[in-house]
Amino acid sequence: MKGAGTGADGKTAPSAGGTYCGPMTDGSAERLSGGNMGDVYRVGDAVRRPAGAWTPAVHRLLREVNRAGVAGVPMPLGQVEDGRELVSFIDGCVPAYPMPAWAWAETVLLSAARLLRRIHDATAGLDRAGPWRSPARQPAEVICHNDFATYNLVFQNGEVVGVIDWDFASPGPRMWDLAYLAYRIVPISEHDRSDTFTPDERRRRLTLLCAAYGTAIEPGELLPVLRERLVDLAEFSDRMAQELNKPELHQHAELYRSDAARLPTNWQADLAEEGPRGEGQDGAV
Ligand SMILES: Nc1ncnc2c1ncn2[C@@H]1O[C@H](COP(=O)(O)OP(=O)(O)O)[C@@H](O)[C@H]1O
Ligand SMILES: [Mg+2]
Numbered sequence: 566m567k568g569a570g571t572g573a574d575g576k577t578a579p580s581a582g583g584t585y586c587g588p589m590t591d592g593s594a595e596r597l598s599g600g601n602m603g604d605v606y607r608v609g610d611a612v613r614r615p616a617g618a619w620t621p622a623v624h625r626l627l628r629e630v631n632r633a634g635v636a637g638v639p640m641p642l643g644q645v646e647d648g649r650e651l652v653s654f655i656d657g658c659v660p661a662y663p664m665p666a667w668a669w670a671e672t673v674l675l676s677a678a679r680l681l682r683r684i685h686d687a688t689a690g691l692d693r694a695g696p697w698r699s700p701a702r703q704p705a706e707v708i709c710h711n712d713f714a715t716y717n718l719v720f721q722n723g724e725v726v727g728v729i730d731w732d733f734a735s736p737g738p739r740m741w742d743l744a745y746l747a748y749r750i751v752p753i754s755e756h757d758r759s760d761t762f763t764p765d766e767r768r769r770r771l772t773l774l775c776a777a778y779g780t781a782i783e784p785g786e787l788l789p790v791l792r793e794r795l796v797d798l799a800e801f802s803d804r805m806a807q808e809l810n811k812p813e814l815h816q817h818a819e820l821y822r823s824d825a826a827r828l829p830t831n832w833q834a835d836l837a838e839e840g841p842r843g844e845g846q847d848g849a850v
Contacts, residue, residue, distance in 0.1 A: 583661030587654060598661075607654060611642055612729075616650040619698035623731050626691065626708055627652070633687035637680060637719060637727025655727040657719040667723055668715050669760040674770055676725040677750055678743075678777035681713055684728070685739050697735035705736035713742045714749035740782055744791035745798075747774055747784075748824070753791065755827055756820050768833065788832050795825035 583598060587607070597605045597612070606613045624641040631640050639652035660668045667673070688708035693701065699711050710717075711733035719727035748754055751762075751770045762770065771784045799821040806814035 584658060584665055585661070586658040587656055608651075610654050611651050612639070612654050613649050613651055614732075616645040616648055617698065617732070618696050619732060619734075620645055620650050622695050622697055623734055624650070626688065626734055627731060629691050630684060630687050635680075635683050635687050637725075638684070639727075639729055639731070655719045655729060657721040657726055659716065659719055659729065661716055663759050664715060666759075667720070669762070670723055671770075671773070672724050673715075673720070674750055674774055675777040677713075677715075677718060677746060678774050679779075680718075680725055680728060681710075681742055681746060682778050682780075684710065685742070693736045695735070699733045699735040701735050702737035702741060704738050706739050707737070707742075708734055709737035709739075709742045710734055711737070711742065711745075713746050716749075738790075739778075739780065740787060740790045741794060743775070743778055743782060744787045744794050747771055747787055748791055748795070750774065753828070754820075754824050756824065771832070784832050788828050788830075792825045792828050795821040795828075799825070 585597060594606045594608050594613070597607050604615060627638055627641050630638045637655060639655060642651040642653060685707040689706065691708060693705060693708070695701070699709075702709075710728060710731060712730055713728060717728055717730040718725045719729060751767055751774060752760060753767070753771070768784075771787070775782050775784055775787065799818040802814045802818035802821065806812055806818070
């Protein structure tokens with residue numbers, strides 16, 4: 566559902582286009598929008614999504630993370646049927662671009678980093694066997710979500726309480742996820758400035774994000790990883806533009822490349838100088 570209302574509480578739907586807040590349902594299938602990748606339907610307390618060769622490994626991961634007691638992660642419901650998976654619906658709001666103002670609150674930054682840390686810690690000792698949709702990366706410290714960004718986070722009462730859209734998970738370094746989260750949630754992207762943060766505020770938010778994640782990872786270490794991540798994402802977006810026959814994804818690739826090229830080598834000197842303002846992308850590709 567999209568439409569009227571203002572809250573991030575899961576009871577009302579904010580007015581920002583595409584932002585989804587799950588109201589009570591009557592159990593009939595309702596198409597969910599917000600992503601780029603395919604047909605997603607809500608059916609009561611479940612979500613039906615396209616599945617693939619990676620789904621068995623992802624379901625094993627989701628079960629393990631749930632078993633470890635991490636709240637806010639969908640639970641697989643049954644087997645893949647007709648190329649579709651069924652996972653549990655996570656109650657709350659999932660924002661979409663252009664991001665609503667509540668997505669930039671400091672509590673959001675902190676709760677997102679803490680959830681990512683809990684998930685990473687829960688995956689550190691898990692089976693790494695695929696097949697995964699994304700390639701594994703070294704050092705494979707944890708199993709990365711690989712699309713841990715505002716548009717895949719579930720919000721309740723102004724905090725991040727869950728994360729959906731696990732298709733691209735694969736073994737990788739903690740920083741691979743943290744760098745991309747920083748890109749989307751600080752944000753570091755030049756192309757979504759609906760937040761209106763100054764360069765100083767952006768530097769502060771990046772420091773806070775790293776501190777809330779809570780390992781020794783420092784902002785200065787994160788930016789070279791982010792550069793690599795964005796170049797990789799640009800290549801992926803170009804591939805997806807071909808495969809899904811969505812030429813607009815080439816434009817996303819260009820945005821990633823220009824963001825990668827503009828990343829500072831000295832983050833304290835010139836992180837996020839004011840750049841052009843525009844609409845952000847709808848999802849990872
Ligand atoms: N398990 C879930 N719980 C709550 N909402 C979900 C869930 N899965 C998907 N959604 C909703 O459906 C939208 C698209 O689903 P998503 O899995 O992100 O697909 P895509 O791959 O297209 O990005 C999301 O933006 C969100 O609003
Ligand atoms: Mg998504």
